[in-house]
Amino acid sequence: MSDDSTTTAPDEAPSAESHEPTTVGEYFQAWWLRVQSGGLGSLPIIIGLIVIVVIFASLDPRYLNERNFTNLLLQMAPFATIAIGVVFILLLAEIDLAIAFNSAVGGVVMTLLLRPDNPGLPWPLAILVALAVTTAIGLLMGVIITKAGVPSFVVSLAFNLGLNGVVLILMLEFSDSGTIRIADQTVRDISGAFLPDAWGWILAIVTVGAYAGSSLLKYRRRSVGGLPTRPVGIVAMQLGGMAFLVFGAVGYANLDRGVPFVMVVLGAFLVFWTFVAGRTRFGRHVYAVGGNPEAARRAGINVDRVKIAVFGIGGLMAGAGGIVIASRLQSVATNSGGGPLLLNVIAAAVIGGTSLFGGSGKVNSALLGALVIAAVDNGMNLQNVNSGVKFVVTGTVLLAAVLADAFAKRRQAASGIR
Amino acid sequence: MTTEPILRCKGVSKKFGAVQALYRADFEVRRGEVMALVGDNGAGKSTLIKGIAGIYPFDEGEVTFEGKPVKLHGPKDASDLGIEIVYQDLALADNLDVVANMFLGREQMNGIVLNEATMEQAARETLTGLKVKTLRSVRQVVAGLSGGQRQSIAVAKAVMWNSKVVILDEPTAALGVAQTRQVLDLVRRLADQDLGVVLISHNLHDIFEVADRITSLRLGQTVDLFDTADVTQQDVVHSITAGEMKFVPGMEKEIVE
Numbered sequence: 116m117s118d119d120s121t122t123t124a125p126d127e128a129p130s131a132e133s134h135e136p137t138t139v140g141e142y143f144q145a146w147w148l149r150v151q152s153g154g155l156g157s158l159p160i161i162i163g164l165i166v167i168v169v170i171f172a173s174l175d176p177r178y179l180n181e182r183n184f185t186n187l188l189l190q191m192a193p194f195a196t197i198a199i200g201v202v203f204i205l206l207l208a209e210i211d212l213a214i215a216f217n218s219a220v221g222g223v224v225m226t227l228l229l230r231p232d233n234p235g236l237p238w239p240l241a242i243l244v245a246l247a248v249t250t251a252i253g254l255l256m257g258v259i260i261t262k263a264g265v266p267s268f269v270v271s272l273a274f275n276l277g278l279n280g281v282v283l284i285l286m287l288e289f290s291d292s293g294t295i296r297i298a299d300q301t302v303r304d305i306s307g308a309f310l311p312d313a314w315g316w317i318l319a320i321v322t323v324g325a326y327a328g329s330s331l332l333k334y335r336r337r338s339v340g341g342l343p344t345r346p347v348g349i350v351a352m353q354l355g356g357m358a359f360l361v362f363g364a365v366g367y368a369n370l371d372r373g374v375p376f377v378m379v380v381l382g383a384f385l386v387f388w389t390f391v392a393g394r395t396r397f398g399r400h401v402y403a404v405g406g407n408p409e410a411a412r413r414a415g416i417n418v419d420r421v422k423i424a425v426f427g428i429g430g431l432m433a434g435a436g437g438i439v440i441a442s443r444l445q446s447v448a449t450n451s452g453g454g455p456l457l458l459n460v461i462a463a464a465v466i467g468g469t470s471l472f473g474g475s476g477k478v479n480s481a482l483l484g485a486l487v488i489a490a491v492d493n494g495m496n497l498q499n500v501n502s503g504v505k506f507v508v509t510g511t512v513l514l515a516a517v518l519a520d521a522f523a524k525r526r527q528a529a530s531g532i533r
Numbered sequence: 534m535t536t537e538p539i540l541r542c543k544g545v546s547k548k549f550g551a552v553q554a555l556y557r558a559d560f561e562v563r564r565g566e567v568m569a570l571v572g573d574n575g576a577g578k579s580t581l582i583k584g585i586a587g588i589y590p591f592d593e594g595e596v597t598f599e600g601k602p603v604k605l606h607g608p609k610d611a612s613d614l615g616i617e618i619v620y621q622d623l624a625l626a627d628n629l630d631v632v633a634n635m636f637l638g639r640e641q642m643n644g645i646v647l648n649e650a651t652m653e654q655a656a657r658e659t660l661t662g663l664k665v666k667t668l669r670s671v672r673q674v675v676a677g678l679s680g681g682q683r684q685s686i687a688v689a690k691a692v693m694w695n696s697k698v699v700i701l702d703e704p705t706a707a708l709g710v711a712q713t714r715q716v717l718d719l720v721r722r723l724a725d726q727d728l729g730v731v732l733i734s735h736n737l738h739d740i741f742e743v744a745d746r747i748t749s750l751r752l753g754q755t756v757d758l759f760d761t762a763d764v765t766q767q768d769v770v771h772s773i774t775a776g777e778m779k780f781v782p783g784m785e786k787e788i789v790e
Contacts, residue, residue, distance in 0.1 A: 337650055395645055396642060396645075399629075406627055406628035414637040416638050474627070474628035
């Protein structure tokens, strides 16, 4: 009772200022400590990707040739595009099972509007309308989920069936053969055109330059504000690694037909949505709602509005992916959006490292996960295995990714990070 | 200590259906003091706090803030006045870092871009000002913090916005010895920074350590107001369990002495 109330708390560690790694060596030590305690980051995917490449390359050397590399990029692009939307939805710990058929709706609507003279809309307008429709479908799901308080699993399951029906109805109404070809050259070029070599190099320079510029800007802003910065050596190393990958990929693609144009589209989406998720108030609120909805609500965040907007993003990216797929096939068909597309895009987001429990994940996990999915798919196509085997293998990869995540979580729990 | 209370509730009542949760209760807190609010379960502590927070507005009675009568009809009314409440479940987003949590819902912007550098500086300053020393980094994710650290972050978040009154709901309930120490020191420091601090706690030991005065509630009524220095824990326990009530419970009539 008579304790002196001015006794200070025992210092468990020195002040808030120090303790951030300042040299390259310390940074690696901190990183290794994090890995050991389960903060694996993208490490498992990168290792997994290397394993996949080694296995398929040893089975068939064609796997590594430049023609197959550009094919892989073309295969991966639609998965990654749709998976960006999935990442946002998973960040809220929600799910959208209608996303594949929503993408098909986007492709079909665009294709119908493009039919020559019937109505023969110019391509920008057709694409815009298609994206507006899929976004509206996403928003509608969001409104139902938030306002009626029904789990997204059930609502999107209903939409999955309903949109499958819509695709069938539209196709039966407007086509006798069950397929509508796309005549518009610009739309065919989205997935069909390749950048001339010089443009590919310019793209690489711009990409790396922009990355360097933004790291430099961040570094300067922090050092001007007197805040701890990451060691210069680390920043340089990251930049070097990134430059190596980008220039390597462009060089390799240029040996073949060049960088697929769709990579520019995908790259723009990735940059834009990474910015939204990481640098804007909306993105911060998405993570907050996913991490602790109650905390978000008390902080004055309109949780419902964030959720509805995210389902809108899901719809938008589904539409964009549907257009990329339609362009790749140069047609839409009654079976658009069916098959393993839904599971592939959700698996891509999860394999890429986005948690199903909300609040954790990055936009670029859509790219990494889609690469894994496409690399497996592509390798098995080369092996001429039937789709049964493909499903089994893809399922196994997904399971491995989820197990790696669960294992990492357990290590984190054991070492007190979570 | 004759200063005017910064927050004063006079004769406030609140009824939930047939239950009279609060009946003509009085409560006040001055600048620079720690006012403990004690009472058994169901005594009306939470109802009183939620009334002040504007979550369940009072049915009757008068609330004055800095001497002026105010109406508290919603959480925003309270936060506009500078009344912040740290609830028992701290409502921190585990997946966000300390800075992001402290600025959640009030992010500083640079155009449409989050102004991370400014927020990080302000967060550091606030934490340094409160002498919260045990954090490894303000960029640490909250999930990795100890209970005491989390409590400190929640308190820092509350006082960051020029608040004048901070209400802490059982801040030490789930903490160990060293962490309780940290939080109690923090509570004292808040008062030393001239805030009015309301401490709700069942732990009389904690209360006698940091509180200047103690308000005791029983069955929805204010039964006693002590200066901590003048009483013993025994007196407070007696007041909580058998304090003399001014009104007959259930009958809204004054007991005639």
